[in-house]
Amino acid sequence: MLTRRVIACLDVSAGRVVKGVQFVDLIDAGDPAALAVRHAAGGADEIVFLDITATHEKRALLLDAVRRAAEKIFIPLTVGGGIRSLDDALLVFDAGADKVSINSAALGRPELITEIGSRFGEQAVVIAIDGRRNSGAPETAKVYVSGGRKATGRTVVTWAREAESRGAGEILLTSMDSDGMRSGFDCELTAAVNEAVQIPIIASGGAGNVEHFAEVFTRGHADAALAASIFHFGISDARSLKEELAALGLPMRLPC
Amino acid sequence: MNHGKTVVIDYEAGNLNSVCKALRMTGADVVVTADPEALRGAARIVLPGVGHFSSTNCLLESGMGDALRERVLNGVPFLGICVGLQWLFVGSTEAPEMRGLGIFPAMCERFSTSVKSPHVGWNSLEAVGNSRLLEGLPPSSYVYFTHSYRAPRINATTTVTNYGGEFSAVIEQGNWMAVQFHPEKSGAVGLKILENFMRASSC
Numbered sequence: 001m002l003t004r005r006v007i008a009c010l011d012v013s014a015g016r017v018v019k020g021v022q023f024v025d026l027i028d029a030g031d032p033a034a035l036a037v038r039h040a041a042g043g044a045d046e047i048v049f050l051d052i053t054a055t056h057e058k059r060a061l062l063l064d065a066v067r068r069a070a071e072k073i074f075i076p077l078t079v080g081g082g083i084r085s086l087d088d089a090l091l092v093f094d095a096g097a098d099k100v101s102i103n104s105a106a107l108g109r110p111e112l113i114t115e116i117g118s119r120f121g122e123q124a125v126v127i128a129i130d131g132r133r134n135s136g137a138p139e140t141a142k143v144y145v146s147g148g149r150k151a152t153g154r155t156v157v158t159w160a161r162e163a164e165s166r167g168a169g170e171i172l173l174t175s176m177d178s179d180g181m182r183s184g185f186d187c188e189l190t191a192a193v194n195e196a197v198q199i200p201i202i203a204s205g206g207a208g209n210v211e212h213f214a215e216v217f218t219r220g221h222a223d224a225a226l227a228a229s230i231f232h233f234g235i236s237d238a239r240s241l242k243e244e245l246a247a248l249g250l251p252m253r254l255p256c
Numbered sequence: 257m258n259h260g261k262t263v264v265i266d267y268e269a270g271n272l273n274s275v276c277k278a279l280r281m282t283g284a285d286v287v288v289t290a291d292p293e294a295l296r297g298a299a300r301i302v303l304p305g306v307g308h309f310s311s312t313n314c315l316l317e318s319g320m321g322d323a324l325r326e327r328v329l330n331g332v333p334f335l336g337i338c339v340g341l342q343w344l345f346v347g348s349t350e351a352p353e354m355r356g357l358g359i360f361p362a363m364c365e366r367f368s369t370s371v372k373s374p375h376v377g378w379n380s381l382e383a384v385g386n387s388r389l390l391e392g393l394p395p396s397s398y399v400y401f402t403h404s405y406r407a408p409r410i411n412a413t414t415t416v417t418n419y420g421g422e423f424s425a426v427i428e429q430g431n432w433m434a435v436q437f438h439p440e441k442s443g444a445v446g447l448k449i450l451e452n453f454m455r456a457s458s459c
Binding site for chain 2: 074119122200
């Protein structure tokens with residue numbers, strides 16, 4: 001049976017993890033490669049590196065981290081942040097990433113989805129969508145860029161459909177309403193996007209406890225859930241989280 | 257333990273990094289090539305694959321198909337991954353105008369619309385025959401899949417996976433071995449499968 005995925009996300013800036021898990025017994029808690037190895041050993045189903053500064057000068061530091069992580073982990077590794085062209089994607093794949101996550105660059109030039117997909121396969125293209133609906137209906141949720149500061153005028157559902165038709169392999173959907181609140185994923189928005197497309201949905205934003213994951217997998221129909229800080233509320237690793245979800249009847253990759 | 261070269265066939269589709277790294281983890285001496293001549297010295301041959309069935313087009317045109325068939329019939333173990341499994345079939349509805357190598361007389365088809373496509377994530381392996389590749393692994397081990405087309409169950413299928421019905425997850429017939437999932441992305445289970453392939457002597 002296909003399991004639901006728990007994805008560990010590391011926010012990286014200038015080659016260092018800037019938030020997320022702080023393992024006390026790690027000598028270098030800020031090294032993305034060391035943390036990726038730790039997450040993989042801890043039972044995460046995939047790893048995402050999100051370069052949150054993505055400035056040109058600091059790019060080499062990210063690529064170096066990707067290269068070192070890819071040497072040691074043998075589960076899927078996605079890299080996002082600052083990928084604006086096929087050449088940018090090429091560098092990231094070359095460093096060892098399996099998928100790239102693209103956000104504003106795809107909105108600016110949707111052909112990029114097809115360009116990367118036809119060179120590396122559609123499975124390698126994840127389209128990240130930041131959505132906000134305030135208290136509106138899920139179908140009215142709008143796409144935002146620049147970390148949620150700039151509205152694009154497009155609805156999440158129509159952009160997800162277009163991304164799919166241009167060859168996106170997965171949608172990484174972040175609810176700007178829920179992000180950082182730890183009050184649960186936006187299950188309604190996730191379900192609405194799930195209804196609109198055939199490709200897998202990764203839900204992001206709002207994880208606060210185990211039940212939140214269970215809800216987004218059941219009510220939200222998410223195929224995967226991403227968390228930057230699942231360990232901040234008393235869970236030691238992805239394995240324990242997955243064991244608790246399995247006990248609630250969800251199909252999880254265990255043992256892992 | 258691994259004498260000789262493991263030749264990974266490059267057909268300019270996707271990313272060979274992960275496969276090569278995982279093979280090297282198991283001790284393989286990896287050579288990447290697009291040249292059919294380079295198969296001559298191979299102790300083992302791997303055909304990775306991500307992407308569209310049509311990307312295999314150049315394999316028949318370049319003579320890689322004939323060279324490969326000749327080597328494997330002469331006892332060189334072969335491992336096809338993902339599209340590298342599907343290419344062993346007559347063809348795929350993904351690119352109906354193209355032929356595969358035709359080792360197995362069936363067609364690959366898209367998943368039914370009753371399930372999401374692509375099939376992405378960790379799914380379990382269910383044995384339906386004796387498998388050299390899965391030796392030593394617990395039943396129903398999880399591996400990582402990402403694909404929209406799948407091969408039907410055939411006589412040479414040793415393992416199936418269920419997703420909108422069963423499909424071939426592992427095929428083994430003599431020295432032809434192939435997996436639909438990505439062992440290079442399937443953690444410890446995947447590395448064990450590659451290790452088993454590296455250990456497989458010709459038969």
